[in-house]
Amino acid sequence: MPAENAAAPGGAPVTLYVLHALGASARSFDRIAERLDGRVRVEGIDLPGFGSLAAAGDSSIEPTVAHVVDHLARHARGRWMLGGHSMGGKIAALVASGVLRGDAPLVGLAGMVLMAPSPPRPEPMDEERRERMLSWVADGPLSEQDAEEFLAQNTAEPLDPAAHAEALADLQRTSPDAWRAWLETGSRVDASAEVGTLNLPVLVLAGTDDDDLGAAAQPGLLASVYPRARFAALDDTGHLIPLERPTEAAESIARFVADEVLLGPVVPAEWAALIAGDRVDARVRGILNRRAVPDDRGYAPAVLDVAQLTLLREIADLVVPQDDAAIDLAARVDAQLAREEGDGWRNADLPPDPEAYRAGLDTLAGTWPTDPADREAVLRQAIEGTTDAEGPLDAALLKVWLEDARNDLLRQWLAHPASMARIGYDGFATGGSPIRGFVELRLGRREDWEPAGVGGTVATGDAA
The missing domain is CATH 3.40.50.1820 (Alpha/Beta hydrolase fold, catalytic domain)
Structure with missing residues (x-):
């Protein structure tokens, strides 16, 4: 939902x-x-x-x-x-x-x-x-x-x-x-x-x-x-x-x-109250608040060009399907590249991330369909390394780059506090002074401070 x-x-x-x-x-x-x-x-x-x-x-x-x-x-x-x-x-x-x-x-x-x-x-x-x-x-x-x-x-x-x-x-x-x-x-x-x-x-x-x-x-x-x-x-x-x-x-x-x-998702009320509360450190709250700011509809790419950003958005729609309250994952990845941020790892056969993104998108652009109905099959071929696309990356390197790109797109979706609410992740609420953590570590158990829907309901003391 x-x-x-x-x-x-x-x-x-x-x-x-x-x-x-x-x-x-x-x-x-x-x-x-x-x-x-x-x-x-x-x-x-x-x-x-x-x-x-x-x-x-x-x-x-x-x-x-x-x-x-x-x-x-x-x-x-x-x-x-x-x-x-x-x-x-x-x-x-x-x-x-x-x-x-x-x-x-x-x-x-x-x-x-x-x-x-x-x-x-x-x-x-x-x-x-x-x-x-x-x-x-x-x-x-x-x-x-x-x-x-x-x-x-x-x-x-x-x-x-x-x-x-x-x-x-x-x-x-x-x-x-x-x-x-x-x-x-x-x-x-x-x-x-x-x-x-x-x-x-x-x-x-x-x-x-x-x-x-x-x-x-x-x-x-x-x-x-x-x-x-x-x-x-x-x-x-x-x-x-x-x-x-x-x-x-x-x-x-x-x-x-x-x-x-009125762009992007809204953090549900219980989760907003949790983020605003004293279990969350100010620095963490600030990061989550900045991530929840509506995306810039007129975003000008800093690393990619407009055509590359458009293609990355179309890839994002296939990798992380979203409802009408969508996050502009591609723009967030471009901003991430501009800040020279990453997950601390890249395949040694690929160039640095900004170059790899430009090369991967330019390669994929050669066979990318204009009909949205045909795009999933082309992307799957590239993911499996069976594409016949020609460009700066060969099929093997395009496959490797797409592993990184898919990971980046998913990470940007998961980083949004509304997404955390959607999957029931509240591990950010372990700060404050004094630092608070979890007491119930059993499957299906929900602590009193956690939003409804996290874990299961317990009526008899046994995990549901």
Whole structure:
């Protein structure tokens, strides 16, 4: 059976948890949520010092990240995304990096949606404007006049009356301490080293009329952080995208999710809980989380050429048949070759792995059928060493190379945590502090912490 394809609460296939901008709140995403209803579930999270948490305590970056991680640990299930608007973009980057490292007890992150995000490095901001914004809270919360000025500076066109009133209310209830903490410290923090490179699907929305964090600036700020980012410019739009352009933002998000996020299998709930738990070391959790990231539909091969990668994908379909929630095993093998990783062994008669793959695929290409129905017979002949294909490898060496290639493809499938769940392998859950192992080592016995379906059921104390 395929791995469970868990849906978000409310029937949507994925939930987007999104962090708001300076002076805003979770409700700033309500209009986007309404327009995505049934396609993507959107849940805003109030950050300390803002919205419903305006009276909360420490609003500096580290406690704010911890607050978001705690919220996600309690609510995020199945396949989910993380988003951030402006200030929330930097917080989202730090949370995502913790997930992909395994430091956060979370599983299921499948992509990110960023709106005019503050980058991990210090945010570009005119210092005169920074000082003026700080002056607004010198004697307490923002006044209505100062809040109006902020909205005028950050929108390309007037907001509709309801959105305008909500934005004013959020600005005026913002904690002055939180406002100062971001402008004086948070926006200036350089978190580039901690965030590193986040290799997952990312949508970046930015307005053409946003001075510092707009469409023209974002590729330069984020391309090295998010190598898979899709940048989308919103015309006649300032900085307050969720309020200015909810319809356009929602449609961009829906397309992005369909194209790049809803790919590959989802780790079943019990197994996700096990991976997120204290039996799994952070490093192991991070490896499994990175393996579960959806494949890049536009993957550009690093070792093979496009024709060779296409052929390897067709071989993979025969060697490891998959359902609709398929893993791009061939792309993962190409990436493995680019990293110069392997299983530590190769036949001495074959050249190094990258050369062997190119030679083997070029040889097989000479007799490879265009009709998918005929491919299994041709592959079987090559596996058995009876092919009449001519190329860089003779029949004997092609047979030897295919042993390695089949092993690599199967290893890539088995390495995915959803595949581990499918075959019932939970040997990764023997870490933590103190280290825990297995107690029941008899056939058919399942330990209390193991997911249902592992081992057999025992009613009388004898192995089933």
